[in-house]
Amino acid sequence: MTQHYRLLTKEEIARLEAQHCIASDWSGVEVADDFHTDYIHHTRFSGKVRLGVFEKEFTLAGGMAKHSGVYYATLHNVTVGDNCYIENVKNYIANYEIGHDTFIENVDIILVDCHSRFGNGVEVSVLNETGGREVIIHDRLSAHQAYIMALYRHRPVLIEKMRKIIESYAESHASDTGTIGSHVMIVNAGYIKNVRIGDYCQIEGAGRLKNGSINSNEHAPVHIGYGVICDDFIISSGSHVEDGTMLTRCFVGQACHLGHTYSASDSLFFSNCQEENGEACAIFAGPFTVTHHKSTLLIAGMFSFMNAGSGSNQSNHMYKLGPIHQGALERGAKTTSDSYILWPARIGAFSLVMGRHVTHPDTSNLPFSYLIEEKNTTYLVPGVNLRSVGTIRDAQKWPKRDQRKDPNRLDQINYNLLSPYTIQKMMTGRQILKELARVSGETSEIYSYQSAKIKNSALNKGIKFYETAIHKFLGNSVIKRLEAIHFASDEEIRARLLPDTPIGTGEWVDISGLIAPKSEIERLMEDIECDRLNSVDEIHDRFAEMHANYYTYEWTWAYEKMLEFYGLQADMITAADIAAIVRQWQEAVVGLDKMVYEDAKKEFSLTSMTGFGADGSSEEKMRDFEEVRGVFESNPFVTAVLEHIKVKTELGNELIERVKNLL
Known part of the structure; x- marks a missing residue:
């Protein structure tokens, strides 16, 4: 990249003028030492302009x-890096520094017209569109x-301090001059104003980009x-x-994909969101x-790890004071086609919403529900x-679908299905369900909870589902803690079980993808x-530290809950206690896997074959189904479930064998 101009x-001025170039003042035009005039044609220069060398060709x-150079363009206060190609700028480019090897063709106007912060500092009225x-x-x-x-508006000092920190950051990145990075391509674009464009970005046919930053880089290019x-x-x-796609006052996180005429206003989309066709207003995605x-x-609404079915809708007008209500679907929640929720409401983690719900349910303490x-x-x-094949498949697919290539990741994402949270x-x-049964009577047909109804059979099964999952999580934690160690006494087992840190006790929270002890979030605030x-x-680094220490903190919590x-009692745990926990864990893991296995089997039932086999017999229908969907026994997910049963058993x-001498 040229540094000296x-x-x-x-002679160069004369040649440029012969090539139909003009300048308001040629003394305002500076060039690289090795500059040649051969590839500058029909260009107007205004203000202070700097040009690099033009030696390479672009192969399209x-x-x-096409050989690098400047053709049919007007440049005002612009620095053009080495080996750029700029052609057919209908209006002008003003107040920009352009990196090297950048290709700009058939654009209307690219300018900075004020002291801009390039989208930093924009206020987004998320969750409550009235502010x-x-x-x-x-x-x-x-x-x-x-x-x-x-969400922490009840701490005004915290909010004010965060506001000042972000304002300071935004102002430190403000400038009268915009930047277009290196290896950028901008073609067939319209109006680009007060936009900072990172390296390797591709902009093809964008209509209008105004007051923003496109944080593209070599590792993770952005495409508009x-x-x-x-x-x-x-x-x-x-x-x-x-x-x-149309966005107004929006933040788009890393590796997101927005397309097919999606429209959004006052919304935040974080890592790996996929938004197509529909619309969003004031959402925290x-x-x-x-x-x-x-x-x-x-x-x-607030969502994460969420999949919205066709026709999903919510209302934030409950009464007559305007759109002031909000709601949350905790991590992993889904909505079916044509579902509806009247805010305010809060839906528990990994729950499925079917139909229209207008009674403002709060099921946050009853996760994995329908x-x-x-x-x-x-x-x-x-x-x-918990027994749904879809839930397990979701938990497996999210890490595989993390498309972030940038080594500097903004979000700390915990994918664990079972966690202290x-x-x-x-x-x-579990306690809520037991208390409902106690108060209303174990023989009641229907129980009421948070404006919802729970049938007797569903309540009793729910208690068992939760107990199974608790056994599975606590057993997982114990086995992980004791793995690969041979113990000579119960005292050694007790010593190994002791947590490495006091951090992790008490309540845990899901801070939009980051699962952490509430005490650590409180300390940060x-x-x-x-x-x-x-x-x-510094705030980012603290979140990254919490994420890195997740399993250390998790064991502190799990140890306390295991005892409870x-x-x-901590000072009386024996190998026999550990063996009992492991056997309950095996029973829970195998039991859940078998339920998932049976749920998967439904996907291969005769009913599921309806629509297969165009014109033939039932035998042809089955053969057609197997050609398209495969055979149940050889389905990759099914074989993985069976392998999981074997491995976990x-x-x-293996752990029981290691403590056998102490039993």
């Missing part, structure tokens, strides 16, 4: 070659920072497609915004929020989603309030 010689799709939960977006925004800024309109925005590395359907509206509407009544089926809710849910954390990077759940037996 010189003035043009009289189809084999077309009150504004999140200030910036280049380094994570889902966890946004979560605290949106045809007809895209973005105002007051930030788009993070590795994301694709395509095909007529945590990692892996997915919606693909034209008829789907997401409004004033909410089913029947004759305008919400029926709750607790814990049943979900298990604490199951423990609470106190450090912001007391000025011990003073920058967005199994009625053990052997793992438990």
